[in-house]
Amino acid sequence: MLGTGYLGATHAVCMAELGYDVIGLDVDEAKVARLSAGEVPFFEPGLPELLRKALDSGRLRFTTSYEEVAEFADVHFVCVGTPQSKGSYAADLTYVEAAFSTLAPLLTRPALVVGKSTVPAGTAARMSELVLSLAPSDGVEVAWNPEFLREGFAVEDTLHPDRLVFGVHSAAAEATLRASFAPVIDAGCPVVVTDFATAELVKVAANSFLATKISFINAMAEVCEVVHADVTKLSEALGHDTRIGKRFLHAGLGFGGGCLPKDIRAFMARAEELGAQDALQFLEEVDAINKRRRARAVDLGRELLDGEYAGKRVCVWGAAFKPNSDDIRDSPALDVAAAVQKLGAAVIVYDPEAMGNAKRAYPQLAMAGSALEAARGADIVLLLTEWAEFREMDPAKLATVVSSPRLVDGRNALDPSVWRDAGWTYRALGRP
Ligand SMILES: NC(=O)c1ccc[n+]([C@@H]2O[C@H](COP(=O)([O-])OP(=O)(O)OC[C@H]3O[C@@H](n4cnc5c(N)ncnc54)[C@H](O)[C@@H]3O)[C@@H](O)[C@H]2O)c1
Numbered sequence: 405m406l407g408t409g410y411l412g413a414t415h416a417v418c419m420a421e422l423g424y425d426v427i428g429l430d431v432d433e434a435k436v437a438r439l440s441a442g443e444v445p446f447f448e449p450g451l452p453e454l455l456r457k458a459l460d461s462g463r464l465r466f467t468t469s470y471e472e473v474a475e476f477a478d479v480h481f482v483c484v485g486t487p488q489s490k491g492s493y494a495a496d497l498t499y500v501e502a503a504f505s506t507l508a509p510l511l512t513r514p515a516l517v518v519g520k521s522t523v524p525a526g527t528a529a530r531m532s533e534l535v536l537s538l539a540p541s542d543g544v545e546v547a548w549n550p551e552f553l554r555e556g557f558a559v560e561d562t563l564h565p566d567r568l569v570f571g572v573h574s575a576a577a578e579a580t581l582r583a584s585f586a587p588v589i590d591a592g593c594p595v596v597v598t599d600f601a602t603a604e605l606v607k608v609a610a611n612s613f614l615a616t617k618i619s620f621i622n623a624m625a626e627v628c629e630v631v632h633a634d635v636t637k638l639s640e641a642l643g644h645d646t647r648i649g650k651r652f653l654h655a656g657l658g659f660g661g662g663c664l665p666k667d668i669r670a671f672m673a674r675a676e677e678l679g680a681q682d683a684l685q686f687l688e689e690v691d692a693i694n695k696r697r698r699a700r701a702v703d704l705g706r707e708l709l710d711g712e713y714a715g716k717r718v719c720v721w722g723a724a725f726k727p728n729s730d731d732i733r734d735s736p737a738l739d740v741a742a743a744v745q746k747l748g749a750a751v752i753v754y755d756p757e758a759m760g761n762a763k764r765a766y767p768q769l770a771m772a773g774s775a776l777e778a779a780r781g782a783d784i785v786l787l788l789t790e791w792a793e794f795r796e797m798d799p800a801k802l803a804t805v806v807s808s809p810r811l812v813d814g815r816n817a818l819d820p821s822v823w824r825d826a827g828w829t830y831r832a833l834g835r836p
Contacts, residue, residue: 405429405481405505406473408439408466409668410446410662410731411520411551412483416466417451418562420508422587425625428466429473447730453760479584480517481549482507488666495524495670500531504546504681508535514543516580520551522607524665524674528571532682547577548600550607555661556728565809567594571603584787611667612687617652618659625655625834626696635834636816657740657788657814658694659700660725662733667690696737697833701814703741708810714748715809719774719782722789723755723762724816730757737788737795738766741815744786745769746815754778756791783804790815799826805821 405416408428416428430436433550438445442459454824458464467473473480483730484499500521507517507691516651532546548571553561565588570581579599582589589595596606635655643650659665668687668748675684692703696828709716722737724730732738738753745751745768753762754772763771772778775793779785779802796816803826811823813832 405483406480406507407484407521407818408432409437409483410448410555411553412445412481413439413444413455414448414553414558414562415481415483415520415551416528417458418559419584420464421454421463421563424463424584425462426458427473427476428464429468429470431468432467433468436466436468440638447554448526448558449728450651454559456681462567466723467831470506470510474507474512476513480507480515480578481520483519483520483551485662486521486523486666486670487670488669490720492673493667493669495522496674497527500527500573501534502532504531505538507686508538508544509537509540511539511541511544515541515545516577517546518581518584519546522611522663522670523548524608524670524834525601525604525678527675528604532573532600536668538809545574545577547572547581549581552610555731556726559765560700564591565593567723569596569598569603569606571598573600576592580774580783581695608667608671612671612684612690613654615659615664615668615694616686616690621653621655622658623693623698626693626700628655628834629700632836634836638792644667644738655788656697657736657833658697660734660736660739661729663723665734666692698739698743700749701736701740701786701788701812704812704833705744705784706747708784708812708829708831712748713744716749716751716783717781718744718751719772719779719785719795719806720744720751720753720769721755721778721785721787722791723753724727724758724791725788727789727791728757730755730761732758732761732765734812735789736796739756740786740788741769742766750776752782755789756793776802776805780805783808784810784812786812786814787817788814790817790822797830799823803827 405428406411408430418427420426442456482503484503486495489496528548536545572578628635639653672684675681720741725735752772753771809828820830
């Protein structure tokens with residue numbers, strides 16, 4: 405496994421759990437040291453226990469040596485990051501190119517090099533040419549196997565995925581991939597075998613669909629705000645329609661994280677390079693609706709504070725881009741917190757798991773050690789990531805620590821009547 409971040413570490417541990425002998429490689433020495441010591445460097449439920457088990461079994465180890473993995477493995481999975489490039493929508497492929505071009509010259513034995521990172525269409529073909537030109541062995545081939553795991557459910561999604569997608573150029577590569585996932589396939593997981601470009605597209609098309617569904621209901625929330633309708637009821641009613649379904653139809657602060665925002669932008673950038681920008685123009689609007697929700701949450705808070713953030717104490721609940729993760733990449737919660745601080749408020753943030761990452765990325769924001777501590781003396785509470793701890797908060801207890809019982813529910817996570825009955829001025833996105 406080349407690259408042991410959220411995706412690669414999870415995949416390395418799960419492959420060992422499935423019975424394979426695995427080495428995880430990363431260029432980050434500190435990360436390799438922590439993983440080798442049995443410590444998962446990020447929050448992922450269930451993963452620490454499986455990491456410990458895999459290390460104890462002797463089937464998993466970690467290294468920073470490309471020579472060691474080239475010597476060891478029959479199959480290499482490239483799981484390095486593909487963040488948004490600075491100053492453009494395009495994916496930054498530096499890490500992918502570095503991983504393939506460092507590994508290839510060391511491949512003196514037959515091997516399948518499988519890309520798992522999310523990449524623009526055309527990358528797999530380019531990496532294949534690169535590897536074939538650099539690898540000393542004749543038996544080296546490239547394949548692409550996009551990954552769909554969700555942070556927070558990464559172990560379950562890796563051991564029991566909805567589907568496997570194999571982008572291959574030969575029957576031998578398909579056979580190797582089938583053998584690499586044999587326990588998963590034997591358990592009934594569907595396999596879609598296709599060409600490189602289609603495999604690459606499956607991932608970005610899936611994320612574009614999900615982002616569109618979220619932005620659709622958030623656009624409905626904007627309309628609800630104008631006509632004083634309730635988007636939570638609207639979404640409940642829509643969700644009963646089996647053609648529509650209720651998943652990803654929850655109105656709120658919108659999507660963030662290390663995948664959806666950068667994947668739809670990279671997809672647009674690639675389409676433009678290929679002259680197909682018209683086909684994806686709607687994604688520009690999907691992105692814009694998503695960003696407008698953050699601005700609307702800031703405005704709602706200001707309305708509750710009688711038009712002024714300056715001099716006010718604002719409690720922000722949530723820093724991770726979603727619950728059950730410590731990932732703060734493009735986090736709506738931190739975006740809103742930083743915006744509110746810029747408007748002159750004293751902001752105090754609390755998150756059950758993402759405090760370390762939040763402190764590093766936003767040193768200007770004050771952090772508290774608990775939900776109640778963050779709320780102490782607050783003029784307003786902004787609930788921006790729907791952790792269970794916040795959903796289960798007792799409004800009467802919270803009212804005793806704040807300066808004024810005002811709350812913006814940015815995730816439609818609370819029952820308005822319960823909070824209003826407890827004396828709170830409650831506002832949420834897309835509902836009266
Ligand atoms: N995080 C998710 O939920 C998820 C889900 C599906 C797909 N993906 C895709 O998987 C890829 C990785 O995402 P992530 O969230 O795990 O990123 P991440 O930033 O957590 O991990 C990337 C890792 O790659 C390492 N790395 C960078 N250059 C390297 C090199 N040359 N050789 C070896 N290691 C190197 C980094 O040190 C880091 O540990 C991305 O393309 C992402 O879009 C992520």
